[in-house]
Amino acid sequence: MKLAAEVRNAVSPRAALLVVGVLALQLLFIASYVGALHDPKPRDVPFGVVAPGAAADRAAGRLAELPGDPLDPRVLADPEEARRQIVDREIDGALIIDPRGTTDTLLVASGGGTVLANALNTITTEVEKPQRRTVRTVDVAPASARDFDGLSAFYLVVGWCVGGYLLASILAISAGSRPANPQRAVIRLVVLALSALLGGLGGAVIVGPVLGALPGSVAALWGLGALVVFSVGAVTLALQALTGIVGIGLAVLLIVIAGNPSAGGAFPAPMLPDFWRAIGPALPPGAGTWAARSIAYFKGNALSGAMQVLAVWAVLGAVLTLVMSAVRRRGDREDGGPVGADPS
Known part of the structure; x- marks a missing residue:
């Protein structure tokens, strides 16, 4: 009985509620951070495609059908438009297809997130490989070397x-x-x-x-x-x-x-x-x-x-x-x- 009385005196109902609140915050912290960051995957990334004629629509369609929907491709008029939209933060990357060769150009912006830029490079490289094409990556807005x-x-x-x-x-x-x-x-x-x-x-x-x-x-x-x-x-x-x-x-x-x-x-x-x-x-x-x-x-x-x-x-x-x-x-x-x- 003395111990129970001491506990009641030492821990008021208000203090007990605050302890419960802290415990709830602790568990929410774990759930939020682990839930958000434990399995990052690109999904519906705004992405431009530049190619002549019908090749642009075919390439955009092929990217739109990738498993897991990592990209949200849209056809752009020319490379300059792709660069402008990346710098304006309307899209996160763009693929410029060269029909005269076997090397295409991927535009990224690592200043907006190096991890995303690397993910776009991996995705496009895998898409191009079955067609025996390669990708050259150009960083339009590179992150600082000290960042x-x-x-x-x-x-x-x-x-x-x-x-x-x-x-x-x-x-x-x-x-x-x-x-x-x-x-x-x-x-x-x-x-x-x-x-x-x-x-x-x-x-x-x-x-x-x-x-x-x-x-x-x-x-x-x-x-x-x-x-x-x-x-x-x-x-x-x-x-x-x-x-x-x-x-x-x-x-x-x-x-x-x-x-x-x-x-x-x-x-x-x-x-x-x-x-x-x-x-x-x-x-x-x-x-x-x-x-x-x-x-x-x-x-x-x-x-x-x-x-x-x-x-x-x-x-x-x-x-x-x-x-x-x-x-x-x-x-x-x-x-x-x-x-x-x-x-x-």
């Missing part, structure tokens, strides 16, 4: 995301998870914005001038980093304002467990299972990774969609934080309690 497997953009964005939710979590732990009034909510958002500017600049300088891991504009990466940090931090603040300390766990669920494996870092989106491929572009890690690679390797093309996703998360998080602080202040007034009594 192993094209992962630096992903790791950069992960670092920014970690900074965002840790900043918001520290504000909650140090001064109450729910801001007592709108003024304090604004202060938290301002502190977060200033930290986001510093974090964005630091990350851009480290991967660019310091390590030489990513090419591209430092200023553009700085702006992206500031937006990633602020959007993740603002969402974390909003979740804490809604649910208290549990909001930190919800932020981990959203950003780390759901966002990171679906971001297209280790394996680009066309190599992920359908669920992770669908959610990745809508979450900050996926949008940030896409934008960082666009800045570094694709002349800033195809940025707008990813930046809009990050902006929506930032605005949604900030507005919810302010609204919940106003609701809490009004509730304190109606209860007759002193406004601002919370140490936050």
